[in-house]
Amino acid sequence: VTAVVDDLDFDTAPGEQPAAGVDDRVDGALAAVAALGLGPTLVGGALDLTGDHPVAAPAGGWEPLLARIVAEGLSGLFLDAADRGLVALGDDARRELVRRHEAVLVRALRHEAELFRLAPVLEDAGAVVLKGPGLAHGVYAHAEQRPFTDLDVLVDADHVRATVRALERLGYERPWPDPTPRYLELVAKAVCLGHPAGLTVDLHRTLVPGPLAERIPTGDILGRRTTVTAGRLVIPVPAWEDHLLECALHGAVGHGFQRPLALRDVAQILLAAPVDHTRVVRTAEQWGAAWMLALTLDHLVARFAVALPAELADWRRAFRPTDDEAHLAEACLGTERSARLRMAELREGSWRRRLELARSLAAPSVAFLRHTYGSGSVPALYAARWRELGGRRPSRTRPSAPASSSARAGHGTGAAW
Amino acid sequence: VRPPLDATSVLGPGRVAHRRLHDGALAVAGPEPGGEVVRIAGTGPALWRALDGQRPLGEVAHELAVRHRADPTVVLADVCTTAQRYLDLGVAELVPPGGATAP
Numbered sequence: 345v346t347a348v349v350d351d352l353d354f355d356t357a358p359g360e361q362p363a364a365g366v367d368d369r370v371d372g373a374l375a376a377v378a379a380l381g382l383g384p385t386l387v388g389g390a391l392d393l394t395g396d397h398p399v400a401a402p403a404g405g406w407e408p409l410l411a412r413i414v415a416e417g418l419s420g421l422f423l424d425a426a427d428r429g430l431v432a433l434g435d436d437a438r439r440e441l442v443r444r445h446e447a448v449l450v451r452a453l454r455h456e457a458e459l460f461r462l463a464p465v466l467e468d469a470g471a472v473v474l475k476g477p478g479l480a481h482g483v484y485a486h487a488e489q490r491p492f493t494d495l496d497v498l499v500d501a502d503h504v505r506a507t508v509r510a511l512e513r514l515g516y517e518r519p520w521p522d523p524t525p526r527y528l529e530l531v532a533k534a535v536c537l538g539h540p541a542g543l544t545v546d547l548h549r550t551l552v553p554g555p556l557a558e559r560i561p562t563g564d565i566l567g568r569r570t571t572v573t574a575g576r577l578v579i580p581v582p583a584w585e586d587h588l589l590e591c592a593l594h595g596a597v598g599h600g601f602q603r604p605l606a607l608r609d610v611a612q613i614l615l616a617a618p619v620d621h622t623r624v625v626r627t628a629e630q631w632g633a634a635w636m637l638a639l640t641l642d643h644l645v646a647r648f649a650v651a652l653p654a655e656l657a658d659w660r661r662a663f664r665p666t667d668d669e670a671h672l673a674e675a676c677l678g679t680e681r682s683a684r685l686r687m688a689e690l691r692e693g694s695w696r697r698r699l700e701l702a703r704s705l706a707a708p709s710v711a712f713l714r715h716t717y718g719s720g721s722v723p724a725l726y727a728a729r730w731r732e733l734g735g736r737r738p739s740r741t742r743p744s745a746p747a748s749s750s751a752r753a754g755h756g757t758g759a760a761w
Numbered sequence: 762v763r764p765p766l767d768a769t770s771v772l773g774p775g776r777v778a779h780r781r782l783h784d785g786a787l788a789v790a791g792p793e794p795g796g797e798v799v800r801i802a803g804t805g806p807a808l809w810r811a812l813d814g815q816r817p818l819g820e821v822a823h824e825l826a827v828r829h830r831a832d833p834t835v836v837l838a839d840v841c842t843t844a845q846r847y848l849d850l851g852v853a854e855l856v857p858p859g860g861a862t863a864p
Contacts, residue, residue, distance in 0.1 A: 427783075446787065449780045450798050453789040456778035460791030488780050515794065541795030575774050577791075 373402070373409060377418045378604030379611075379648040380425050399431050406437040410444070417605045419445040420489035448491045451542075452476070455495050458543050459577055462495070465510045466580055469503040472569045474548065474590055478581035479609055482572040483616040490609075493760045494544035498582070500562050501529045501549040511537050511545060520715045523708035530700040531689075533557065546760070551590050552597045554686075555693035556672060559632040565590075584617035585624045592640040593633055596673075601643050610640055611650050621655040635669035705733060763848075763855070766818060766841040771856040772848070773814025779852075790851030799850050804829075808843055814856050818844060 402409055413422050423445055426433045433441065456477045459466075466473070476492030484490040499507050505528055508518070516537035522528060528535055534548040550557035551565075568583040581587060588610060595606030613619060628637040641660050644650040652660065665673065672688065689701055706729075708716075713725035720728070766772075779788035785802035786809065801809055804825070811821045822837040829836070847853035 423783075442783065446782065449782075449787055450789075453778045453780060453787060453798065454795065457776075457789040457791040457796060458794055459778075460776045461794065486781065539794055543794055575779065576776055577778065 374412060374416055374418065374604045375607075375647045377413055377422050377425070378416075378608045380421045380430070401432070401434070401437070406433065407440075410437065410441050414441070414444045414448060416603070417448070417491050417493075419448055420486065420491060421608075424486070424489065445488075449488060451493055452480070452491045454541070455492060455543055456480075456574070456577070458495065458539075459579060461514065462497075462511075462545075463578075465507060465514070466497065468510065469499045469507045470566050470569075471497050471499045471503070471507065472566060472580045472582050474498055474551075474582065474587070475594065475609065477574065477577075478572045478579050478587065479591075479612065481574040481579065482581065482584075483609075483612045485616075487574070490605075490612075494546055496534075496546045496548060498548045498551070498562065498565065500566060504528050504535070504547060504549045507547060508535060508537065511547070515539050515541075516543075516545060521709060521711040523704035523712040524700055526696075526700050527704050530697045531704060544760070552593050554689040556593075556597070556632055558693050558697070559630070584613055584619050585627055588613040588617070588619060588624055589628055589631065589633060589637065592628075592637050595643075596636040596640055601639070604647075607640070607643055607648065611644050611648055614644070614650070614653070614656075621653050621659075624656070625659050632669065632672070634663060635665035635673050638663050638665070639673065706730070766844050766848075768817060768819025768822070768837060768841075770818045770841070770844070771814065771816065771858075772812040772818065772844055772853045773856050774809075774812060775847075775852045775854045777852045788852045792851065797850065799852050801852075805843060808840060809847060809852065812844065812847070812853050 410422075413419055419441060422431070423438075423441060425431050426438060426441075459473070459477065465471075472478075474496035476490070476494070476496065480487040480490035480492070497507075508528070512518070516539050518535065518537055524531075529549065533550055533553040534546045537545045537547060539545075550562055551560055565582050565586045568586060569580050570583055572579045572581050582590060591606060591609040591613060595601060595603060595610060599606050601607065624637070625634070628634045638660050641652060641656060645652060690698060707726075708729065710722055710725065713722075713729060714720075717725050717728045776791040777788045778791065779786050782800075782802075785800060786806045788799045788801060788809075790796045790799070807825065807828075808821065811824070818840050819837060822840040823833055825831070825840065826833040826836040844853065848855060
């Protein structure tokens with residue numbers, strides 16, 4: 345079941361595998377960097393940021409850690425720590441980090457500038473921009489602390505196809521054809537479009553893949569949208585309560601709590617945005633995402649030493665997941681979560697979506713088969729597909745539809761933030 | 762052809778995305794994808810931030826001259842030259858007399 349068309353947006357870096365368990369997933373040193381400025385406890389791995397003296401280079405020098413810090417989108421936070429004297433980077437390491445950080449900023453800037461051009465498209469679709477630029481300008485102390493590598497846009501399922509067409513008119517391209525006619529509207533969490541200028545738009549119709557998505561009313565999120573202003577740019581974003589839950593789901597379902605920046609996003613909204621905590625809980629319960637929220641809060645306390653607002657802390661203490669929530673969390677957070685989620689997608693939820701998904705797996709369009717398996721007779725292409733479904737790797741001339749946005753659109757961006 | 766900038770010219774921020782650097786700022790103008798990345802360094806960021814769509818360049822130059830204890834005439838000439846460069850790069854826009862920066 346893992347070897348199927350996979351539009352799940354896990355944003356997982358190539359080769360990265362989720363570790364077992366929930367509590368040991370966040371790399372200690374990266375978590376310490378991601379927690380900078382949030383709380384008093386900043387110890388992780390080889391990095392102890394609690395002392396009075398600047399932290400010296402870890403064994404092996406700065407390079408391995410800096411590479412991971414940049415790859416995880418934490419270079420802005422780390423540079424701030426160096427500027428505040430928490431870290432003794434040294435001139436060479438600092439220069440190198442600044443160089444890489446600027447490259448990260450340029451990528452974010454190119455995407456952010458594109459929002460001027462996309463504004464009419466977003467307006468027509470009643471869309472919101474998730475994460476990246478809205479968080480950078482809305483809740484982070486400095487936008488430089490929150491880089492991003494693509495634009496995540498949420499539209500209602502009814503608008504997704506028209507929005508794809510509007511983006512195509514602006515020069516965006518889809519990396520592969522739909523496997524089934526209603527795949528975009530019913531199955532795909534998002535469709536990724538790439539622009540030859542190196543820009544990527546992840547166009548979402550919902551926040552998470554699978555049956556959980558059916559309980560999340562995209563229309564309500566869009567109806568509650570607000571804006572964040574950055575100079576002359578006005579960015580439509582979800583209401584902060586919705587955005588907090590989106591970030592929590594992204595960190596939990598998307599990254600299995602492995603991505604420190606995703607947790608930092610939740611903490612940053614919690615601490616910096618005008619959030620109605622009662623509404624957060626009520627919405628999480630409505631979405632069937634209360635257990636994901638509870639686990640996220642646990643991570644914020646355990647990893648980032650975040651002092652939760654009393655209302656949320658009380659709710660967390662009293663909260664117990666239902667069997668359904670626990671089951672779904674197991675699918676999302678366990679090892680082989682992609683396969684588990686796919687199985688959950690096939691077993692649960694609306695018949696229309698499940699039929700469309702089953703059809704996309706067993707009888708996708710010929711155009712999709714040709715894109716995925718290369719040239720050949722139609723019977724041979726279907727045979728390749730079914731062999732793959734059966735767990736045998738087919739011989740093919742092209743890679744299968746990629747499972748992560750890092751490979752999508754042919755832009756090879758690494759993990760998206 | 763635009764007339765040259767002078768002390769009465771008013772400039773506002775362009776449709777740009779920008780980020781702070783330790784020694785300046787990075788900006789990308791928005792109209793076209795893959796636009797040029799502009800590095801603003803030295804005294805450039807101070808001037809760029811001062812282009813608020815309200816104050817004429819003469820007033821901005823006077824403020825900079827006082828801050829840097831420099832010859833106001835020289836500063837005004839430098840400000841007009843640099844502001845022209847910002848216009849050319851799309852990171853600033855000229856505000857018509859009596860107008861405000863377009864949203």
